[in-house]
Amino acid sequence: MASSVPSLRTLSKVAFGGVQLLLGSGQTVLGGTPATCLNPQLSCQNTTVVTDLCCFNSPGGQLLQTQFWDTNPVTGPVDSWTIHGLWPDRCDGTYDANCDSSRAYTNITAIIKSASKTDLLSYMQTYWKDYNGDDETFWEHEWSKHGTCISTLDPECYSDHKATEEVVDFFQKTVDLFKTLPSYEWLSAAGITPSTSKTYTTAEIQAALSAHRSGVTVTLGCSSGALNEIWYHYAVRGSVQTGEFVPSNPDGTKSTCPATGIKYLPKSGGATPTTSKGGSTPTSTSAPGTPFSGKGYLNVVSGGANKGCLISAGTWYTTGTCATFTATENTAGAGFTLSSSKGKCAVVSGAFTCGSTVSTATVFTSAQSALVSGNGGGWSADAVASGSTQQKVYEGSGHSATIGIAWQGV
Template sequence: MSNKLATELSEYHRCLQYLLLQLSGWPDNCDGTFSQYCDTSREYTNITAILAKAAPSTLAFMQTYWKDYQGNDESFWEHEFGKHATCISTLDPECYTNYQPTQEVPDFFTRAVSLFQTLPSYDWLAAAGIVPSKTATYTLAAIQAALTAHHGHNVIINCNSNGELDELWYQYNVRGSVQTGTFTPVDPVGSASTCPKTGIKYLPKSGTGTATTTSKTASATSTSTKSTGAASTTPPGVLSGKGYLYVDTSSTTSDGFLISSGAWYRAGGTPATYTANPNSDGTTFSLSSSKGKCAILSDSSLSCGTSVSTASSFAYDGTHLTFQGSAQFYASAVPTGQTQGTIFTSAQAVSLAIAWNSQ
């Protein structure tokens, strides 16, 4: 069975990020075709209530990132489950031991969300210099190269009739069940990308004043929850494994995040995944991102990349990262728009802290 994960970039589906905000996973027949609405008895009409009880953290993520462009999230989620999830064989009730009604609902949505979180498309494009713009245009080859470099296989890149970037489709083969199986990236089958070879527009987020206000409110709520969750579930000590790094300032919790270069970014998108590796001293750990090892350089700036030969040692106080005993970091200014702010350990105009949120 092949499984698609589609990330729609429609102007009207954007909420907190320039990329995203509609994701869905569905099985196809390994030729681009797929079945739909396979079990009308399981076209549930209470997805929100089911997730609130069985998978509240998944629901919280969806309420921020998996939005309906007309404002009816429940109806949209019902559509995605009824159309696609009912056609995934390992979600059939008979495939469960001691099946409980609606048990497959949190399994489907939680796996779709977890897969999406491994695909920071915005960061991947930004790292290649492909960022939202009202004036710049990009080539299909450049976008494909930026995504393939990280995903390992080609991605279907779709545009609307105006040549505006609209969807990214990532495809996988699944070994085992959707719930616990291994998703292996593969080249796409079926329809080719619909974007033109040149002149592709990648527009910034826009909308009515009401929509923008709602988006900002949702962003503050979501990222605050992430930071608080990390503090409450990860005790002081040595961090290990993968996570995200959020910036806390004196006025705002989770005021942006760190991208893969170690820079502070506040204009939306997906935070980079960092890996914490415990050091042999048993009290500190090193950090790395997709760019490479992370270190505090001779000018006191934080940098992650292939040019870093020796990673710096950090610690964790239960809420924030520390360096040489201090949880205080700095920036010369609060970044705005597409600006990336450099993080320092030496005193600068803006004081900040860096919170860890485990994946």
């Protein structure tokens, strides 16, 4: 029987109200300066009352950088966790929420654009994703519920405060922290990789992550026995904007994962959590780390980051389910051929195409895990794929968006 314990997402996601729209199309966030903090104390560790809450986070003194692993529907890159948020917990494990309805903004994208933080926004559009596809509403929720409760982000903590500049600081700090917490890489380095058949223990997962954080533990979230959330806890010396984030143990028992039998499902969209151990389960048909052998996904790399993958017809998509491709060794010489559920894959009229109309598969080669086109070149598209818009993938760099295609064995 599936577990009746709700996921961490369910426990933490509540309705929010009291919204306000501030920035017009002609307004720009210029920004003041956050408070200067001399010899600040470490939050949740103070022995005396601290009154300067611009240099000391209180009552939300333990900050949590929270991450998602969404597999159904698949959300974000297939080899990266995604951002949930940055939450201020009280030091006893309780928390406040929706602390200032006057700053519950409904235009986060516009606010970030007005601050000329295009790189920040682009990163969020890849790694801070809503599993229902509504990123803007998700960002608004995280800011209004959690960001407004961080004392050091209060407008009074800025000299010459400009409306909404603290919003940009909130999202920037969250992204900066997330970049220092590569959960997928840390777990993979310990042999903990997504699988439809393997299971892991809480102790194994905690050990893999605590090895990179001075031995402190994290909060693990599971839904029906499948790992889908990690919460990293910090105390902060100084403000959120400029202070030192010190890894800390959780401020209470919050993990919802079992001690053993934890599933870590791949972002393939094809597997559903189950407690049954009977029947057959898919197994890997290629050795780990062996590119273009057996079955795998074709992930797209754009701008130095994974951004979607190829689907069965050979087009580039960022919000759907990655297709499983089969790589077959070319018995007549070097290289390999590819096929999907649609049929053989080839470069047809310059575009990567898979389907029943392809009579002869193109023989491809690889450079480590990168797919090389039949003429020995790279790949490009007319534009970066986004939302529900698919893009054809062309061999060579003759189109506007230059991309790479990387193999991920399954």
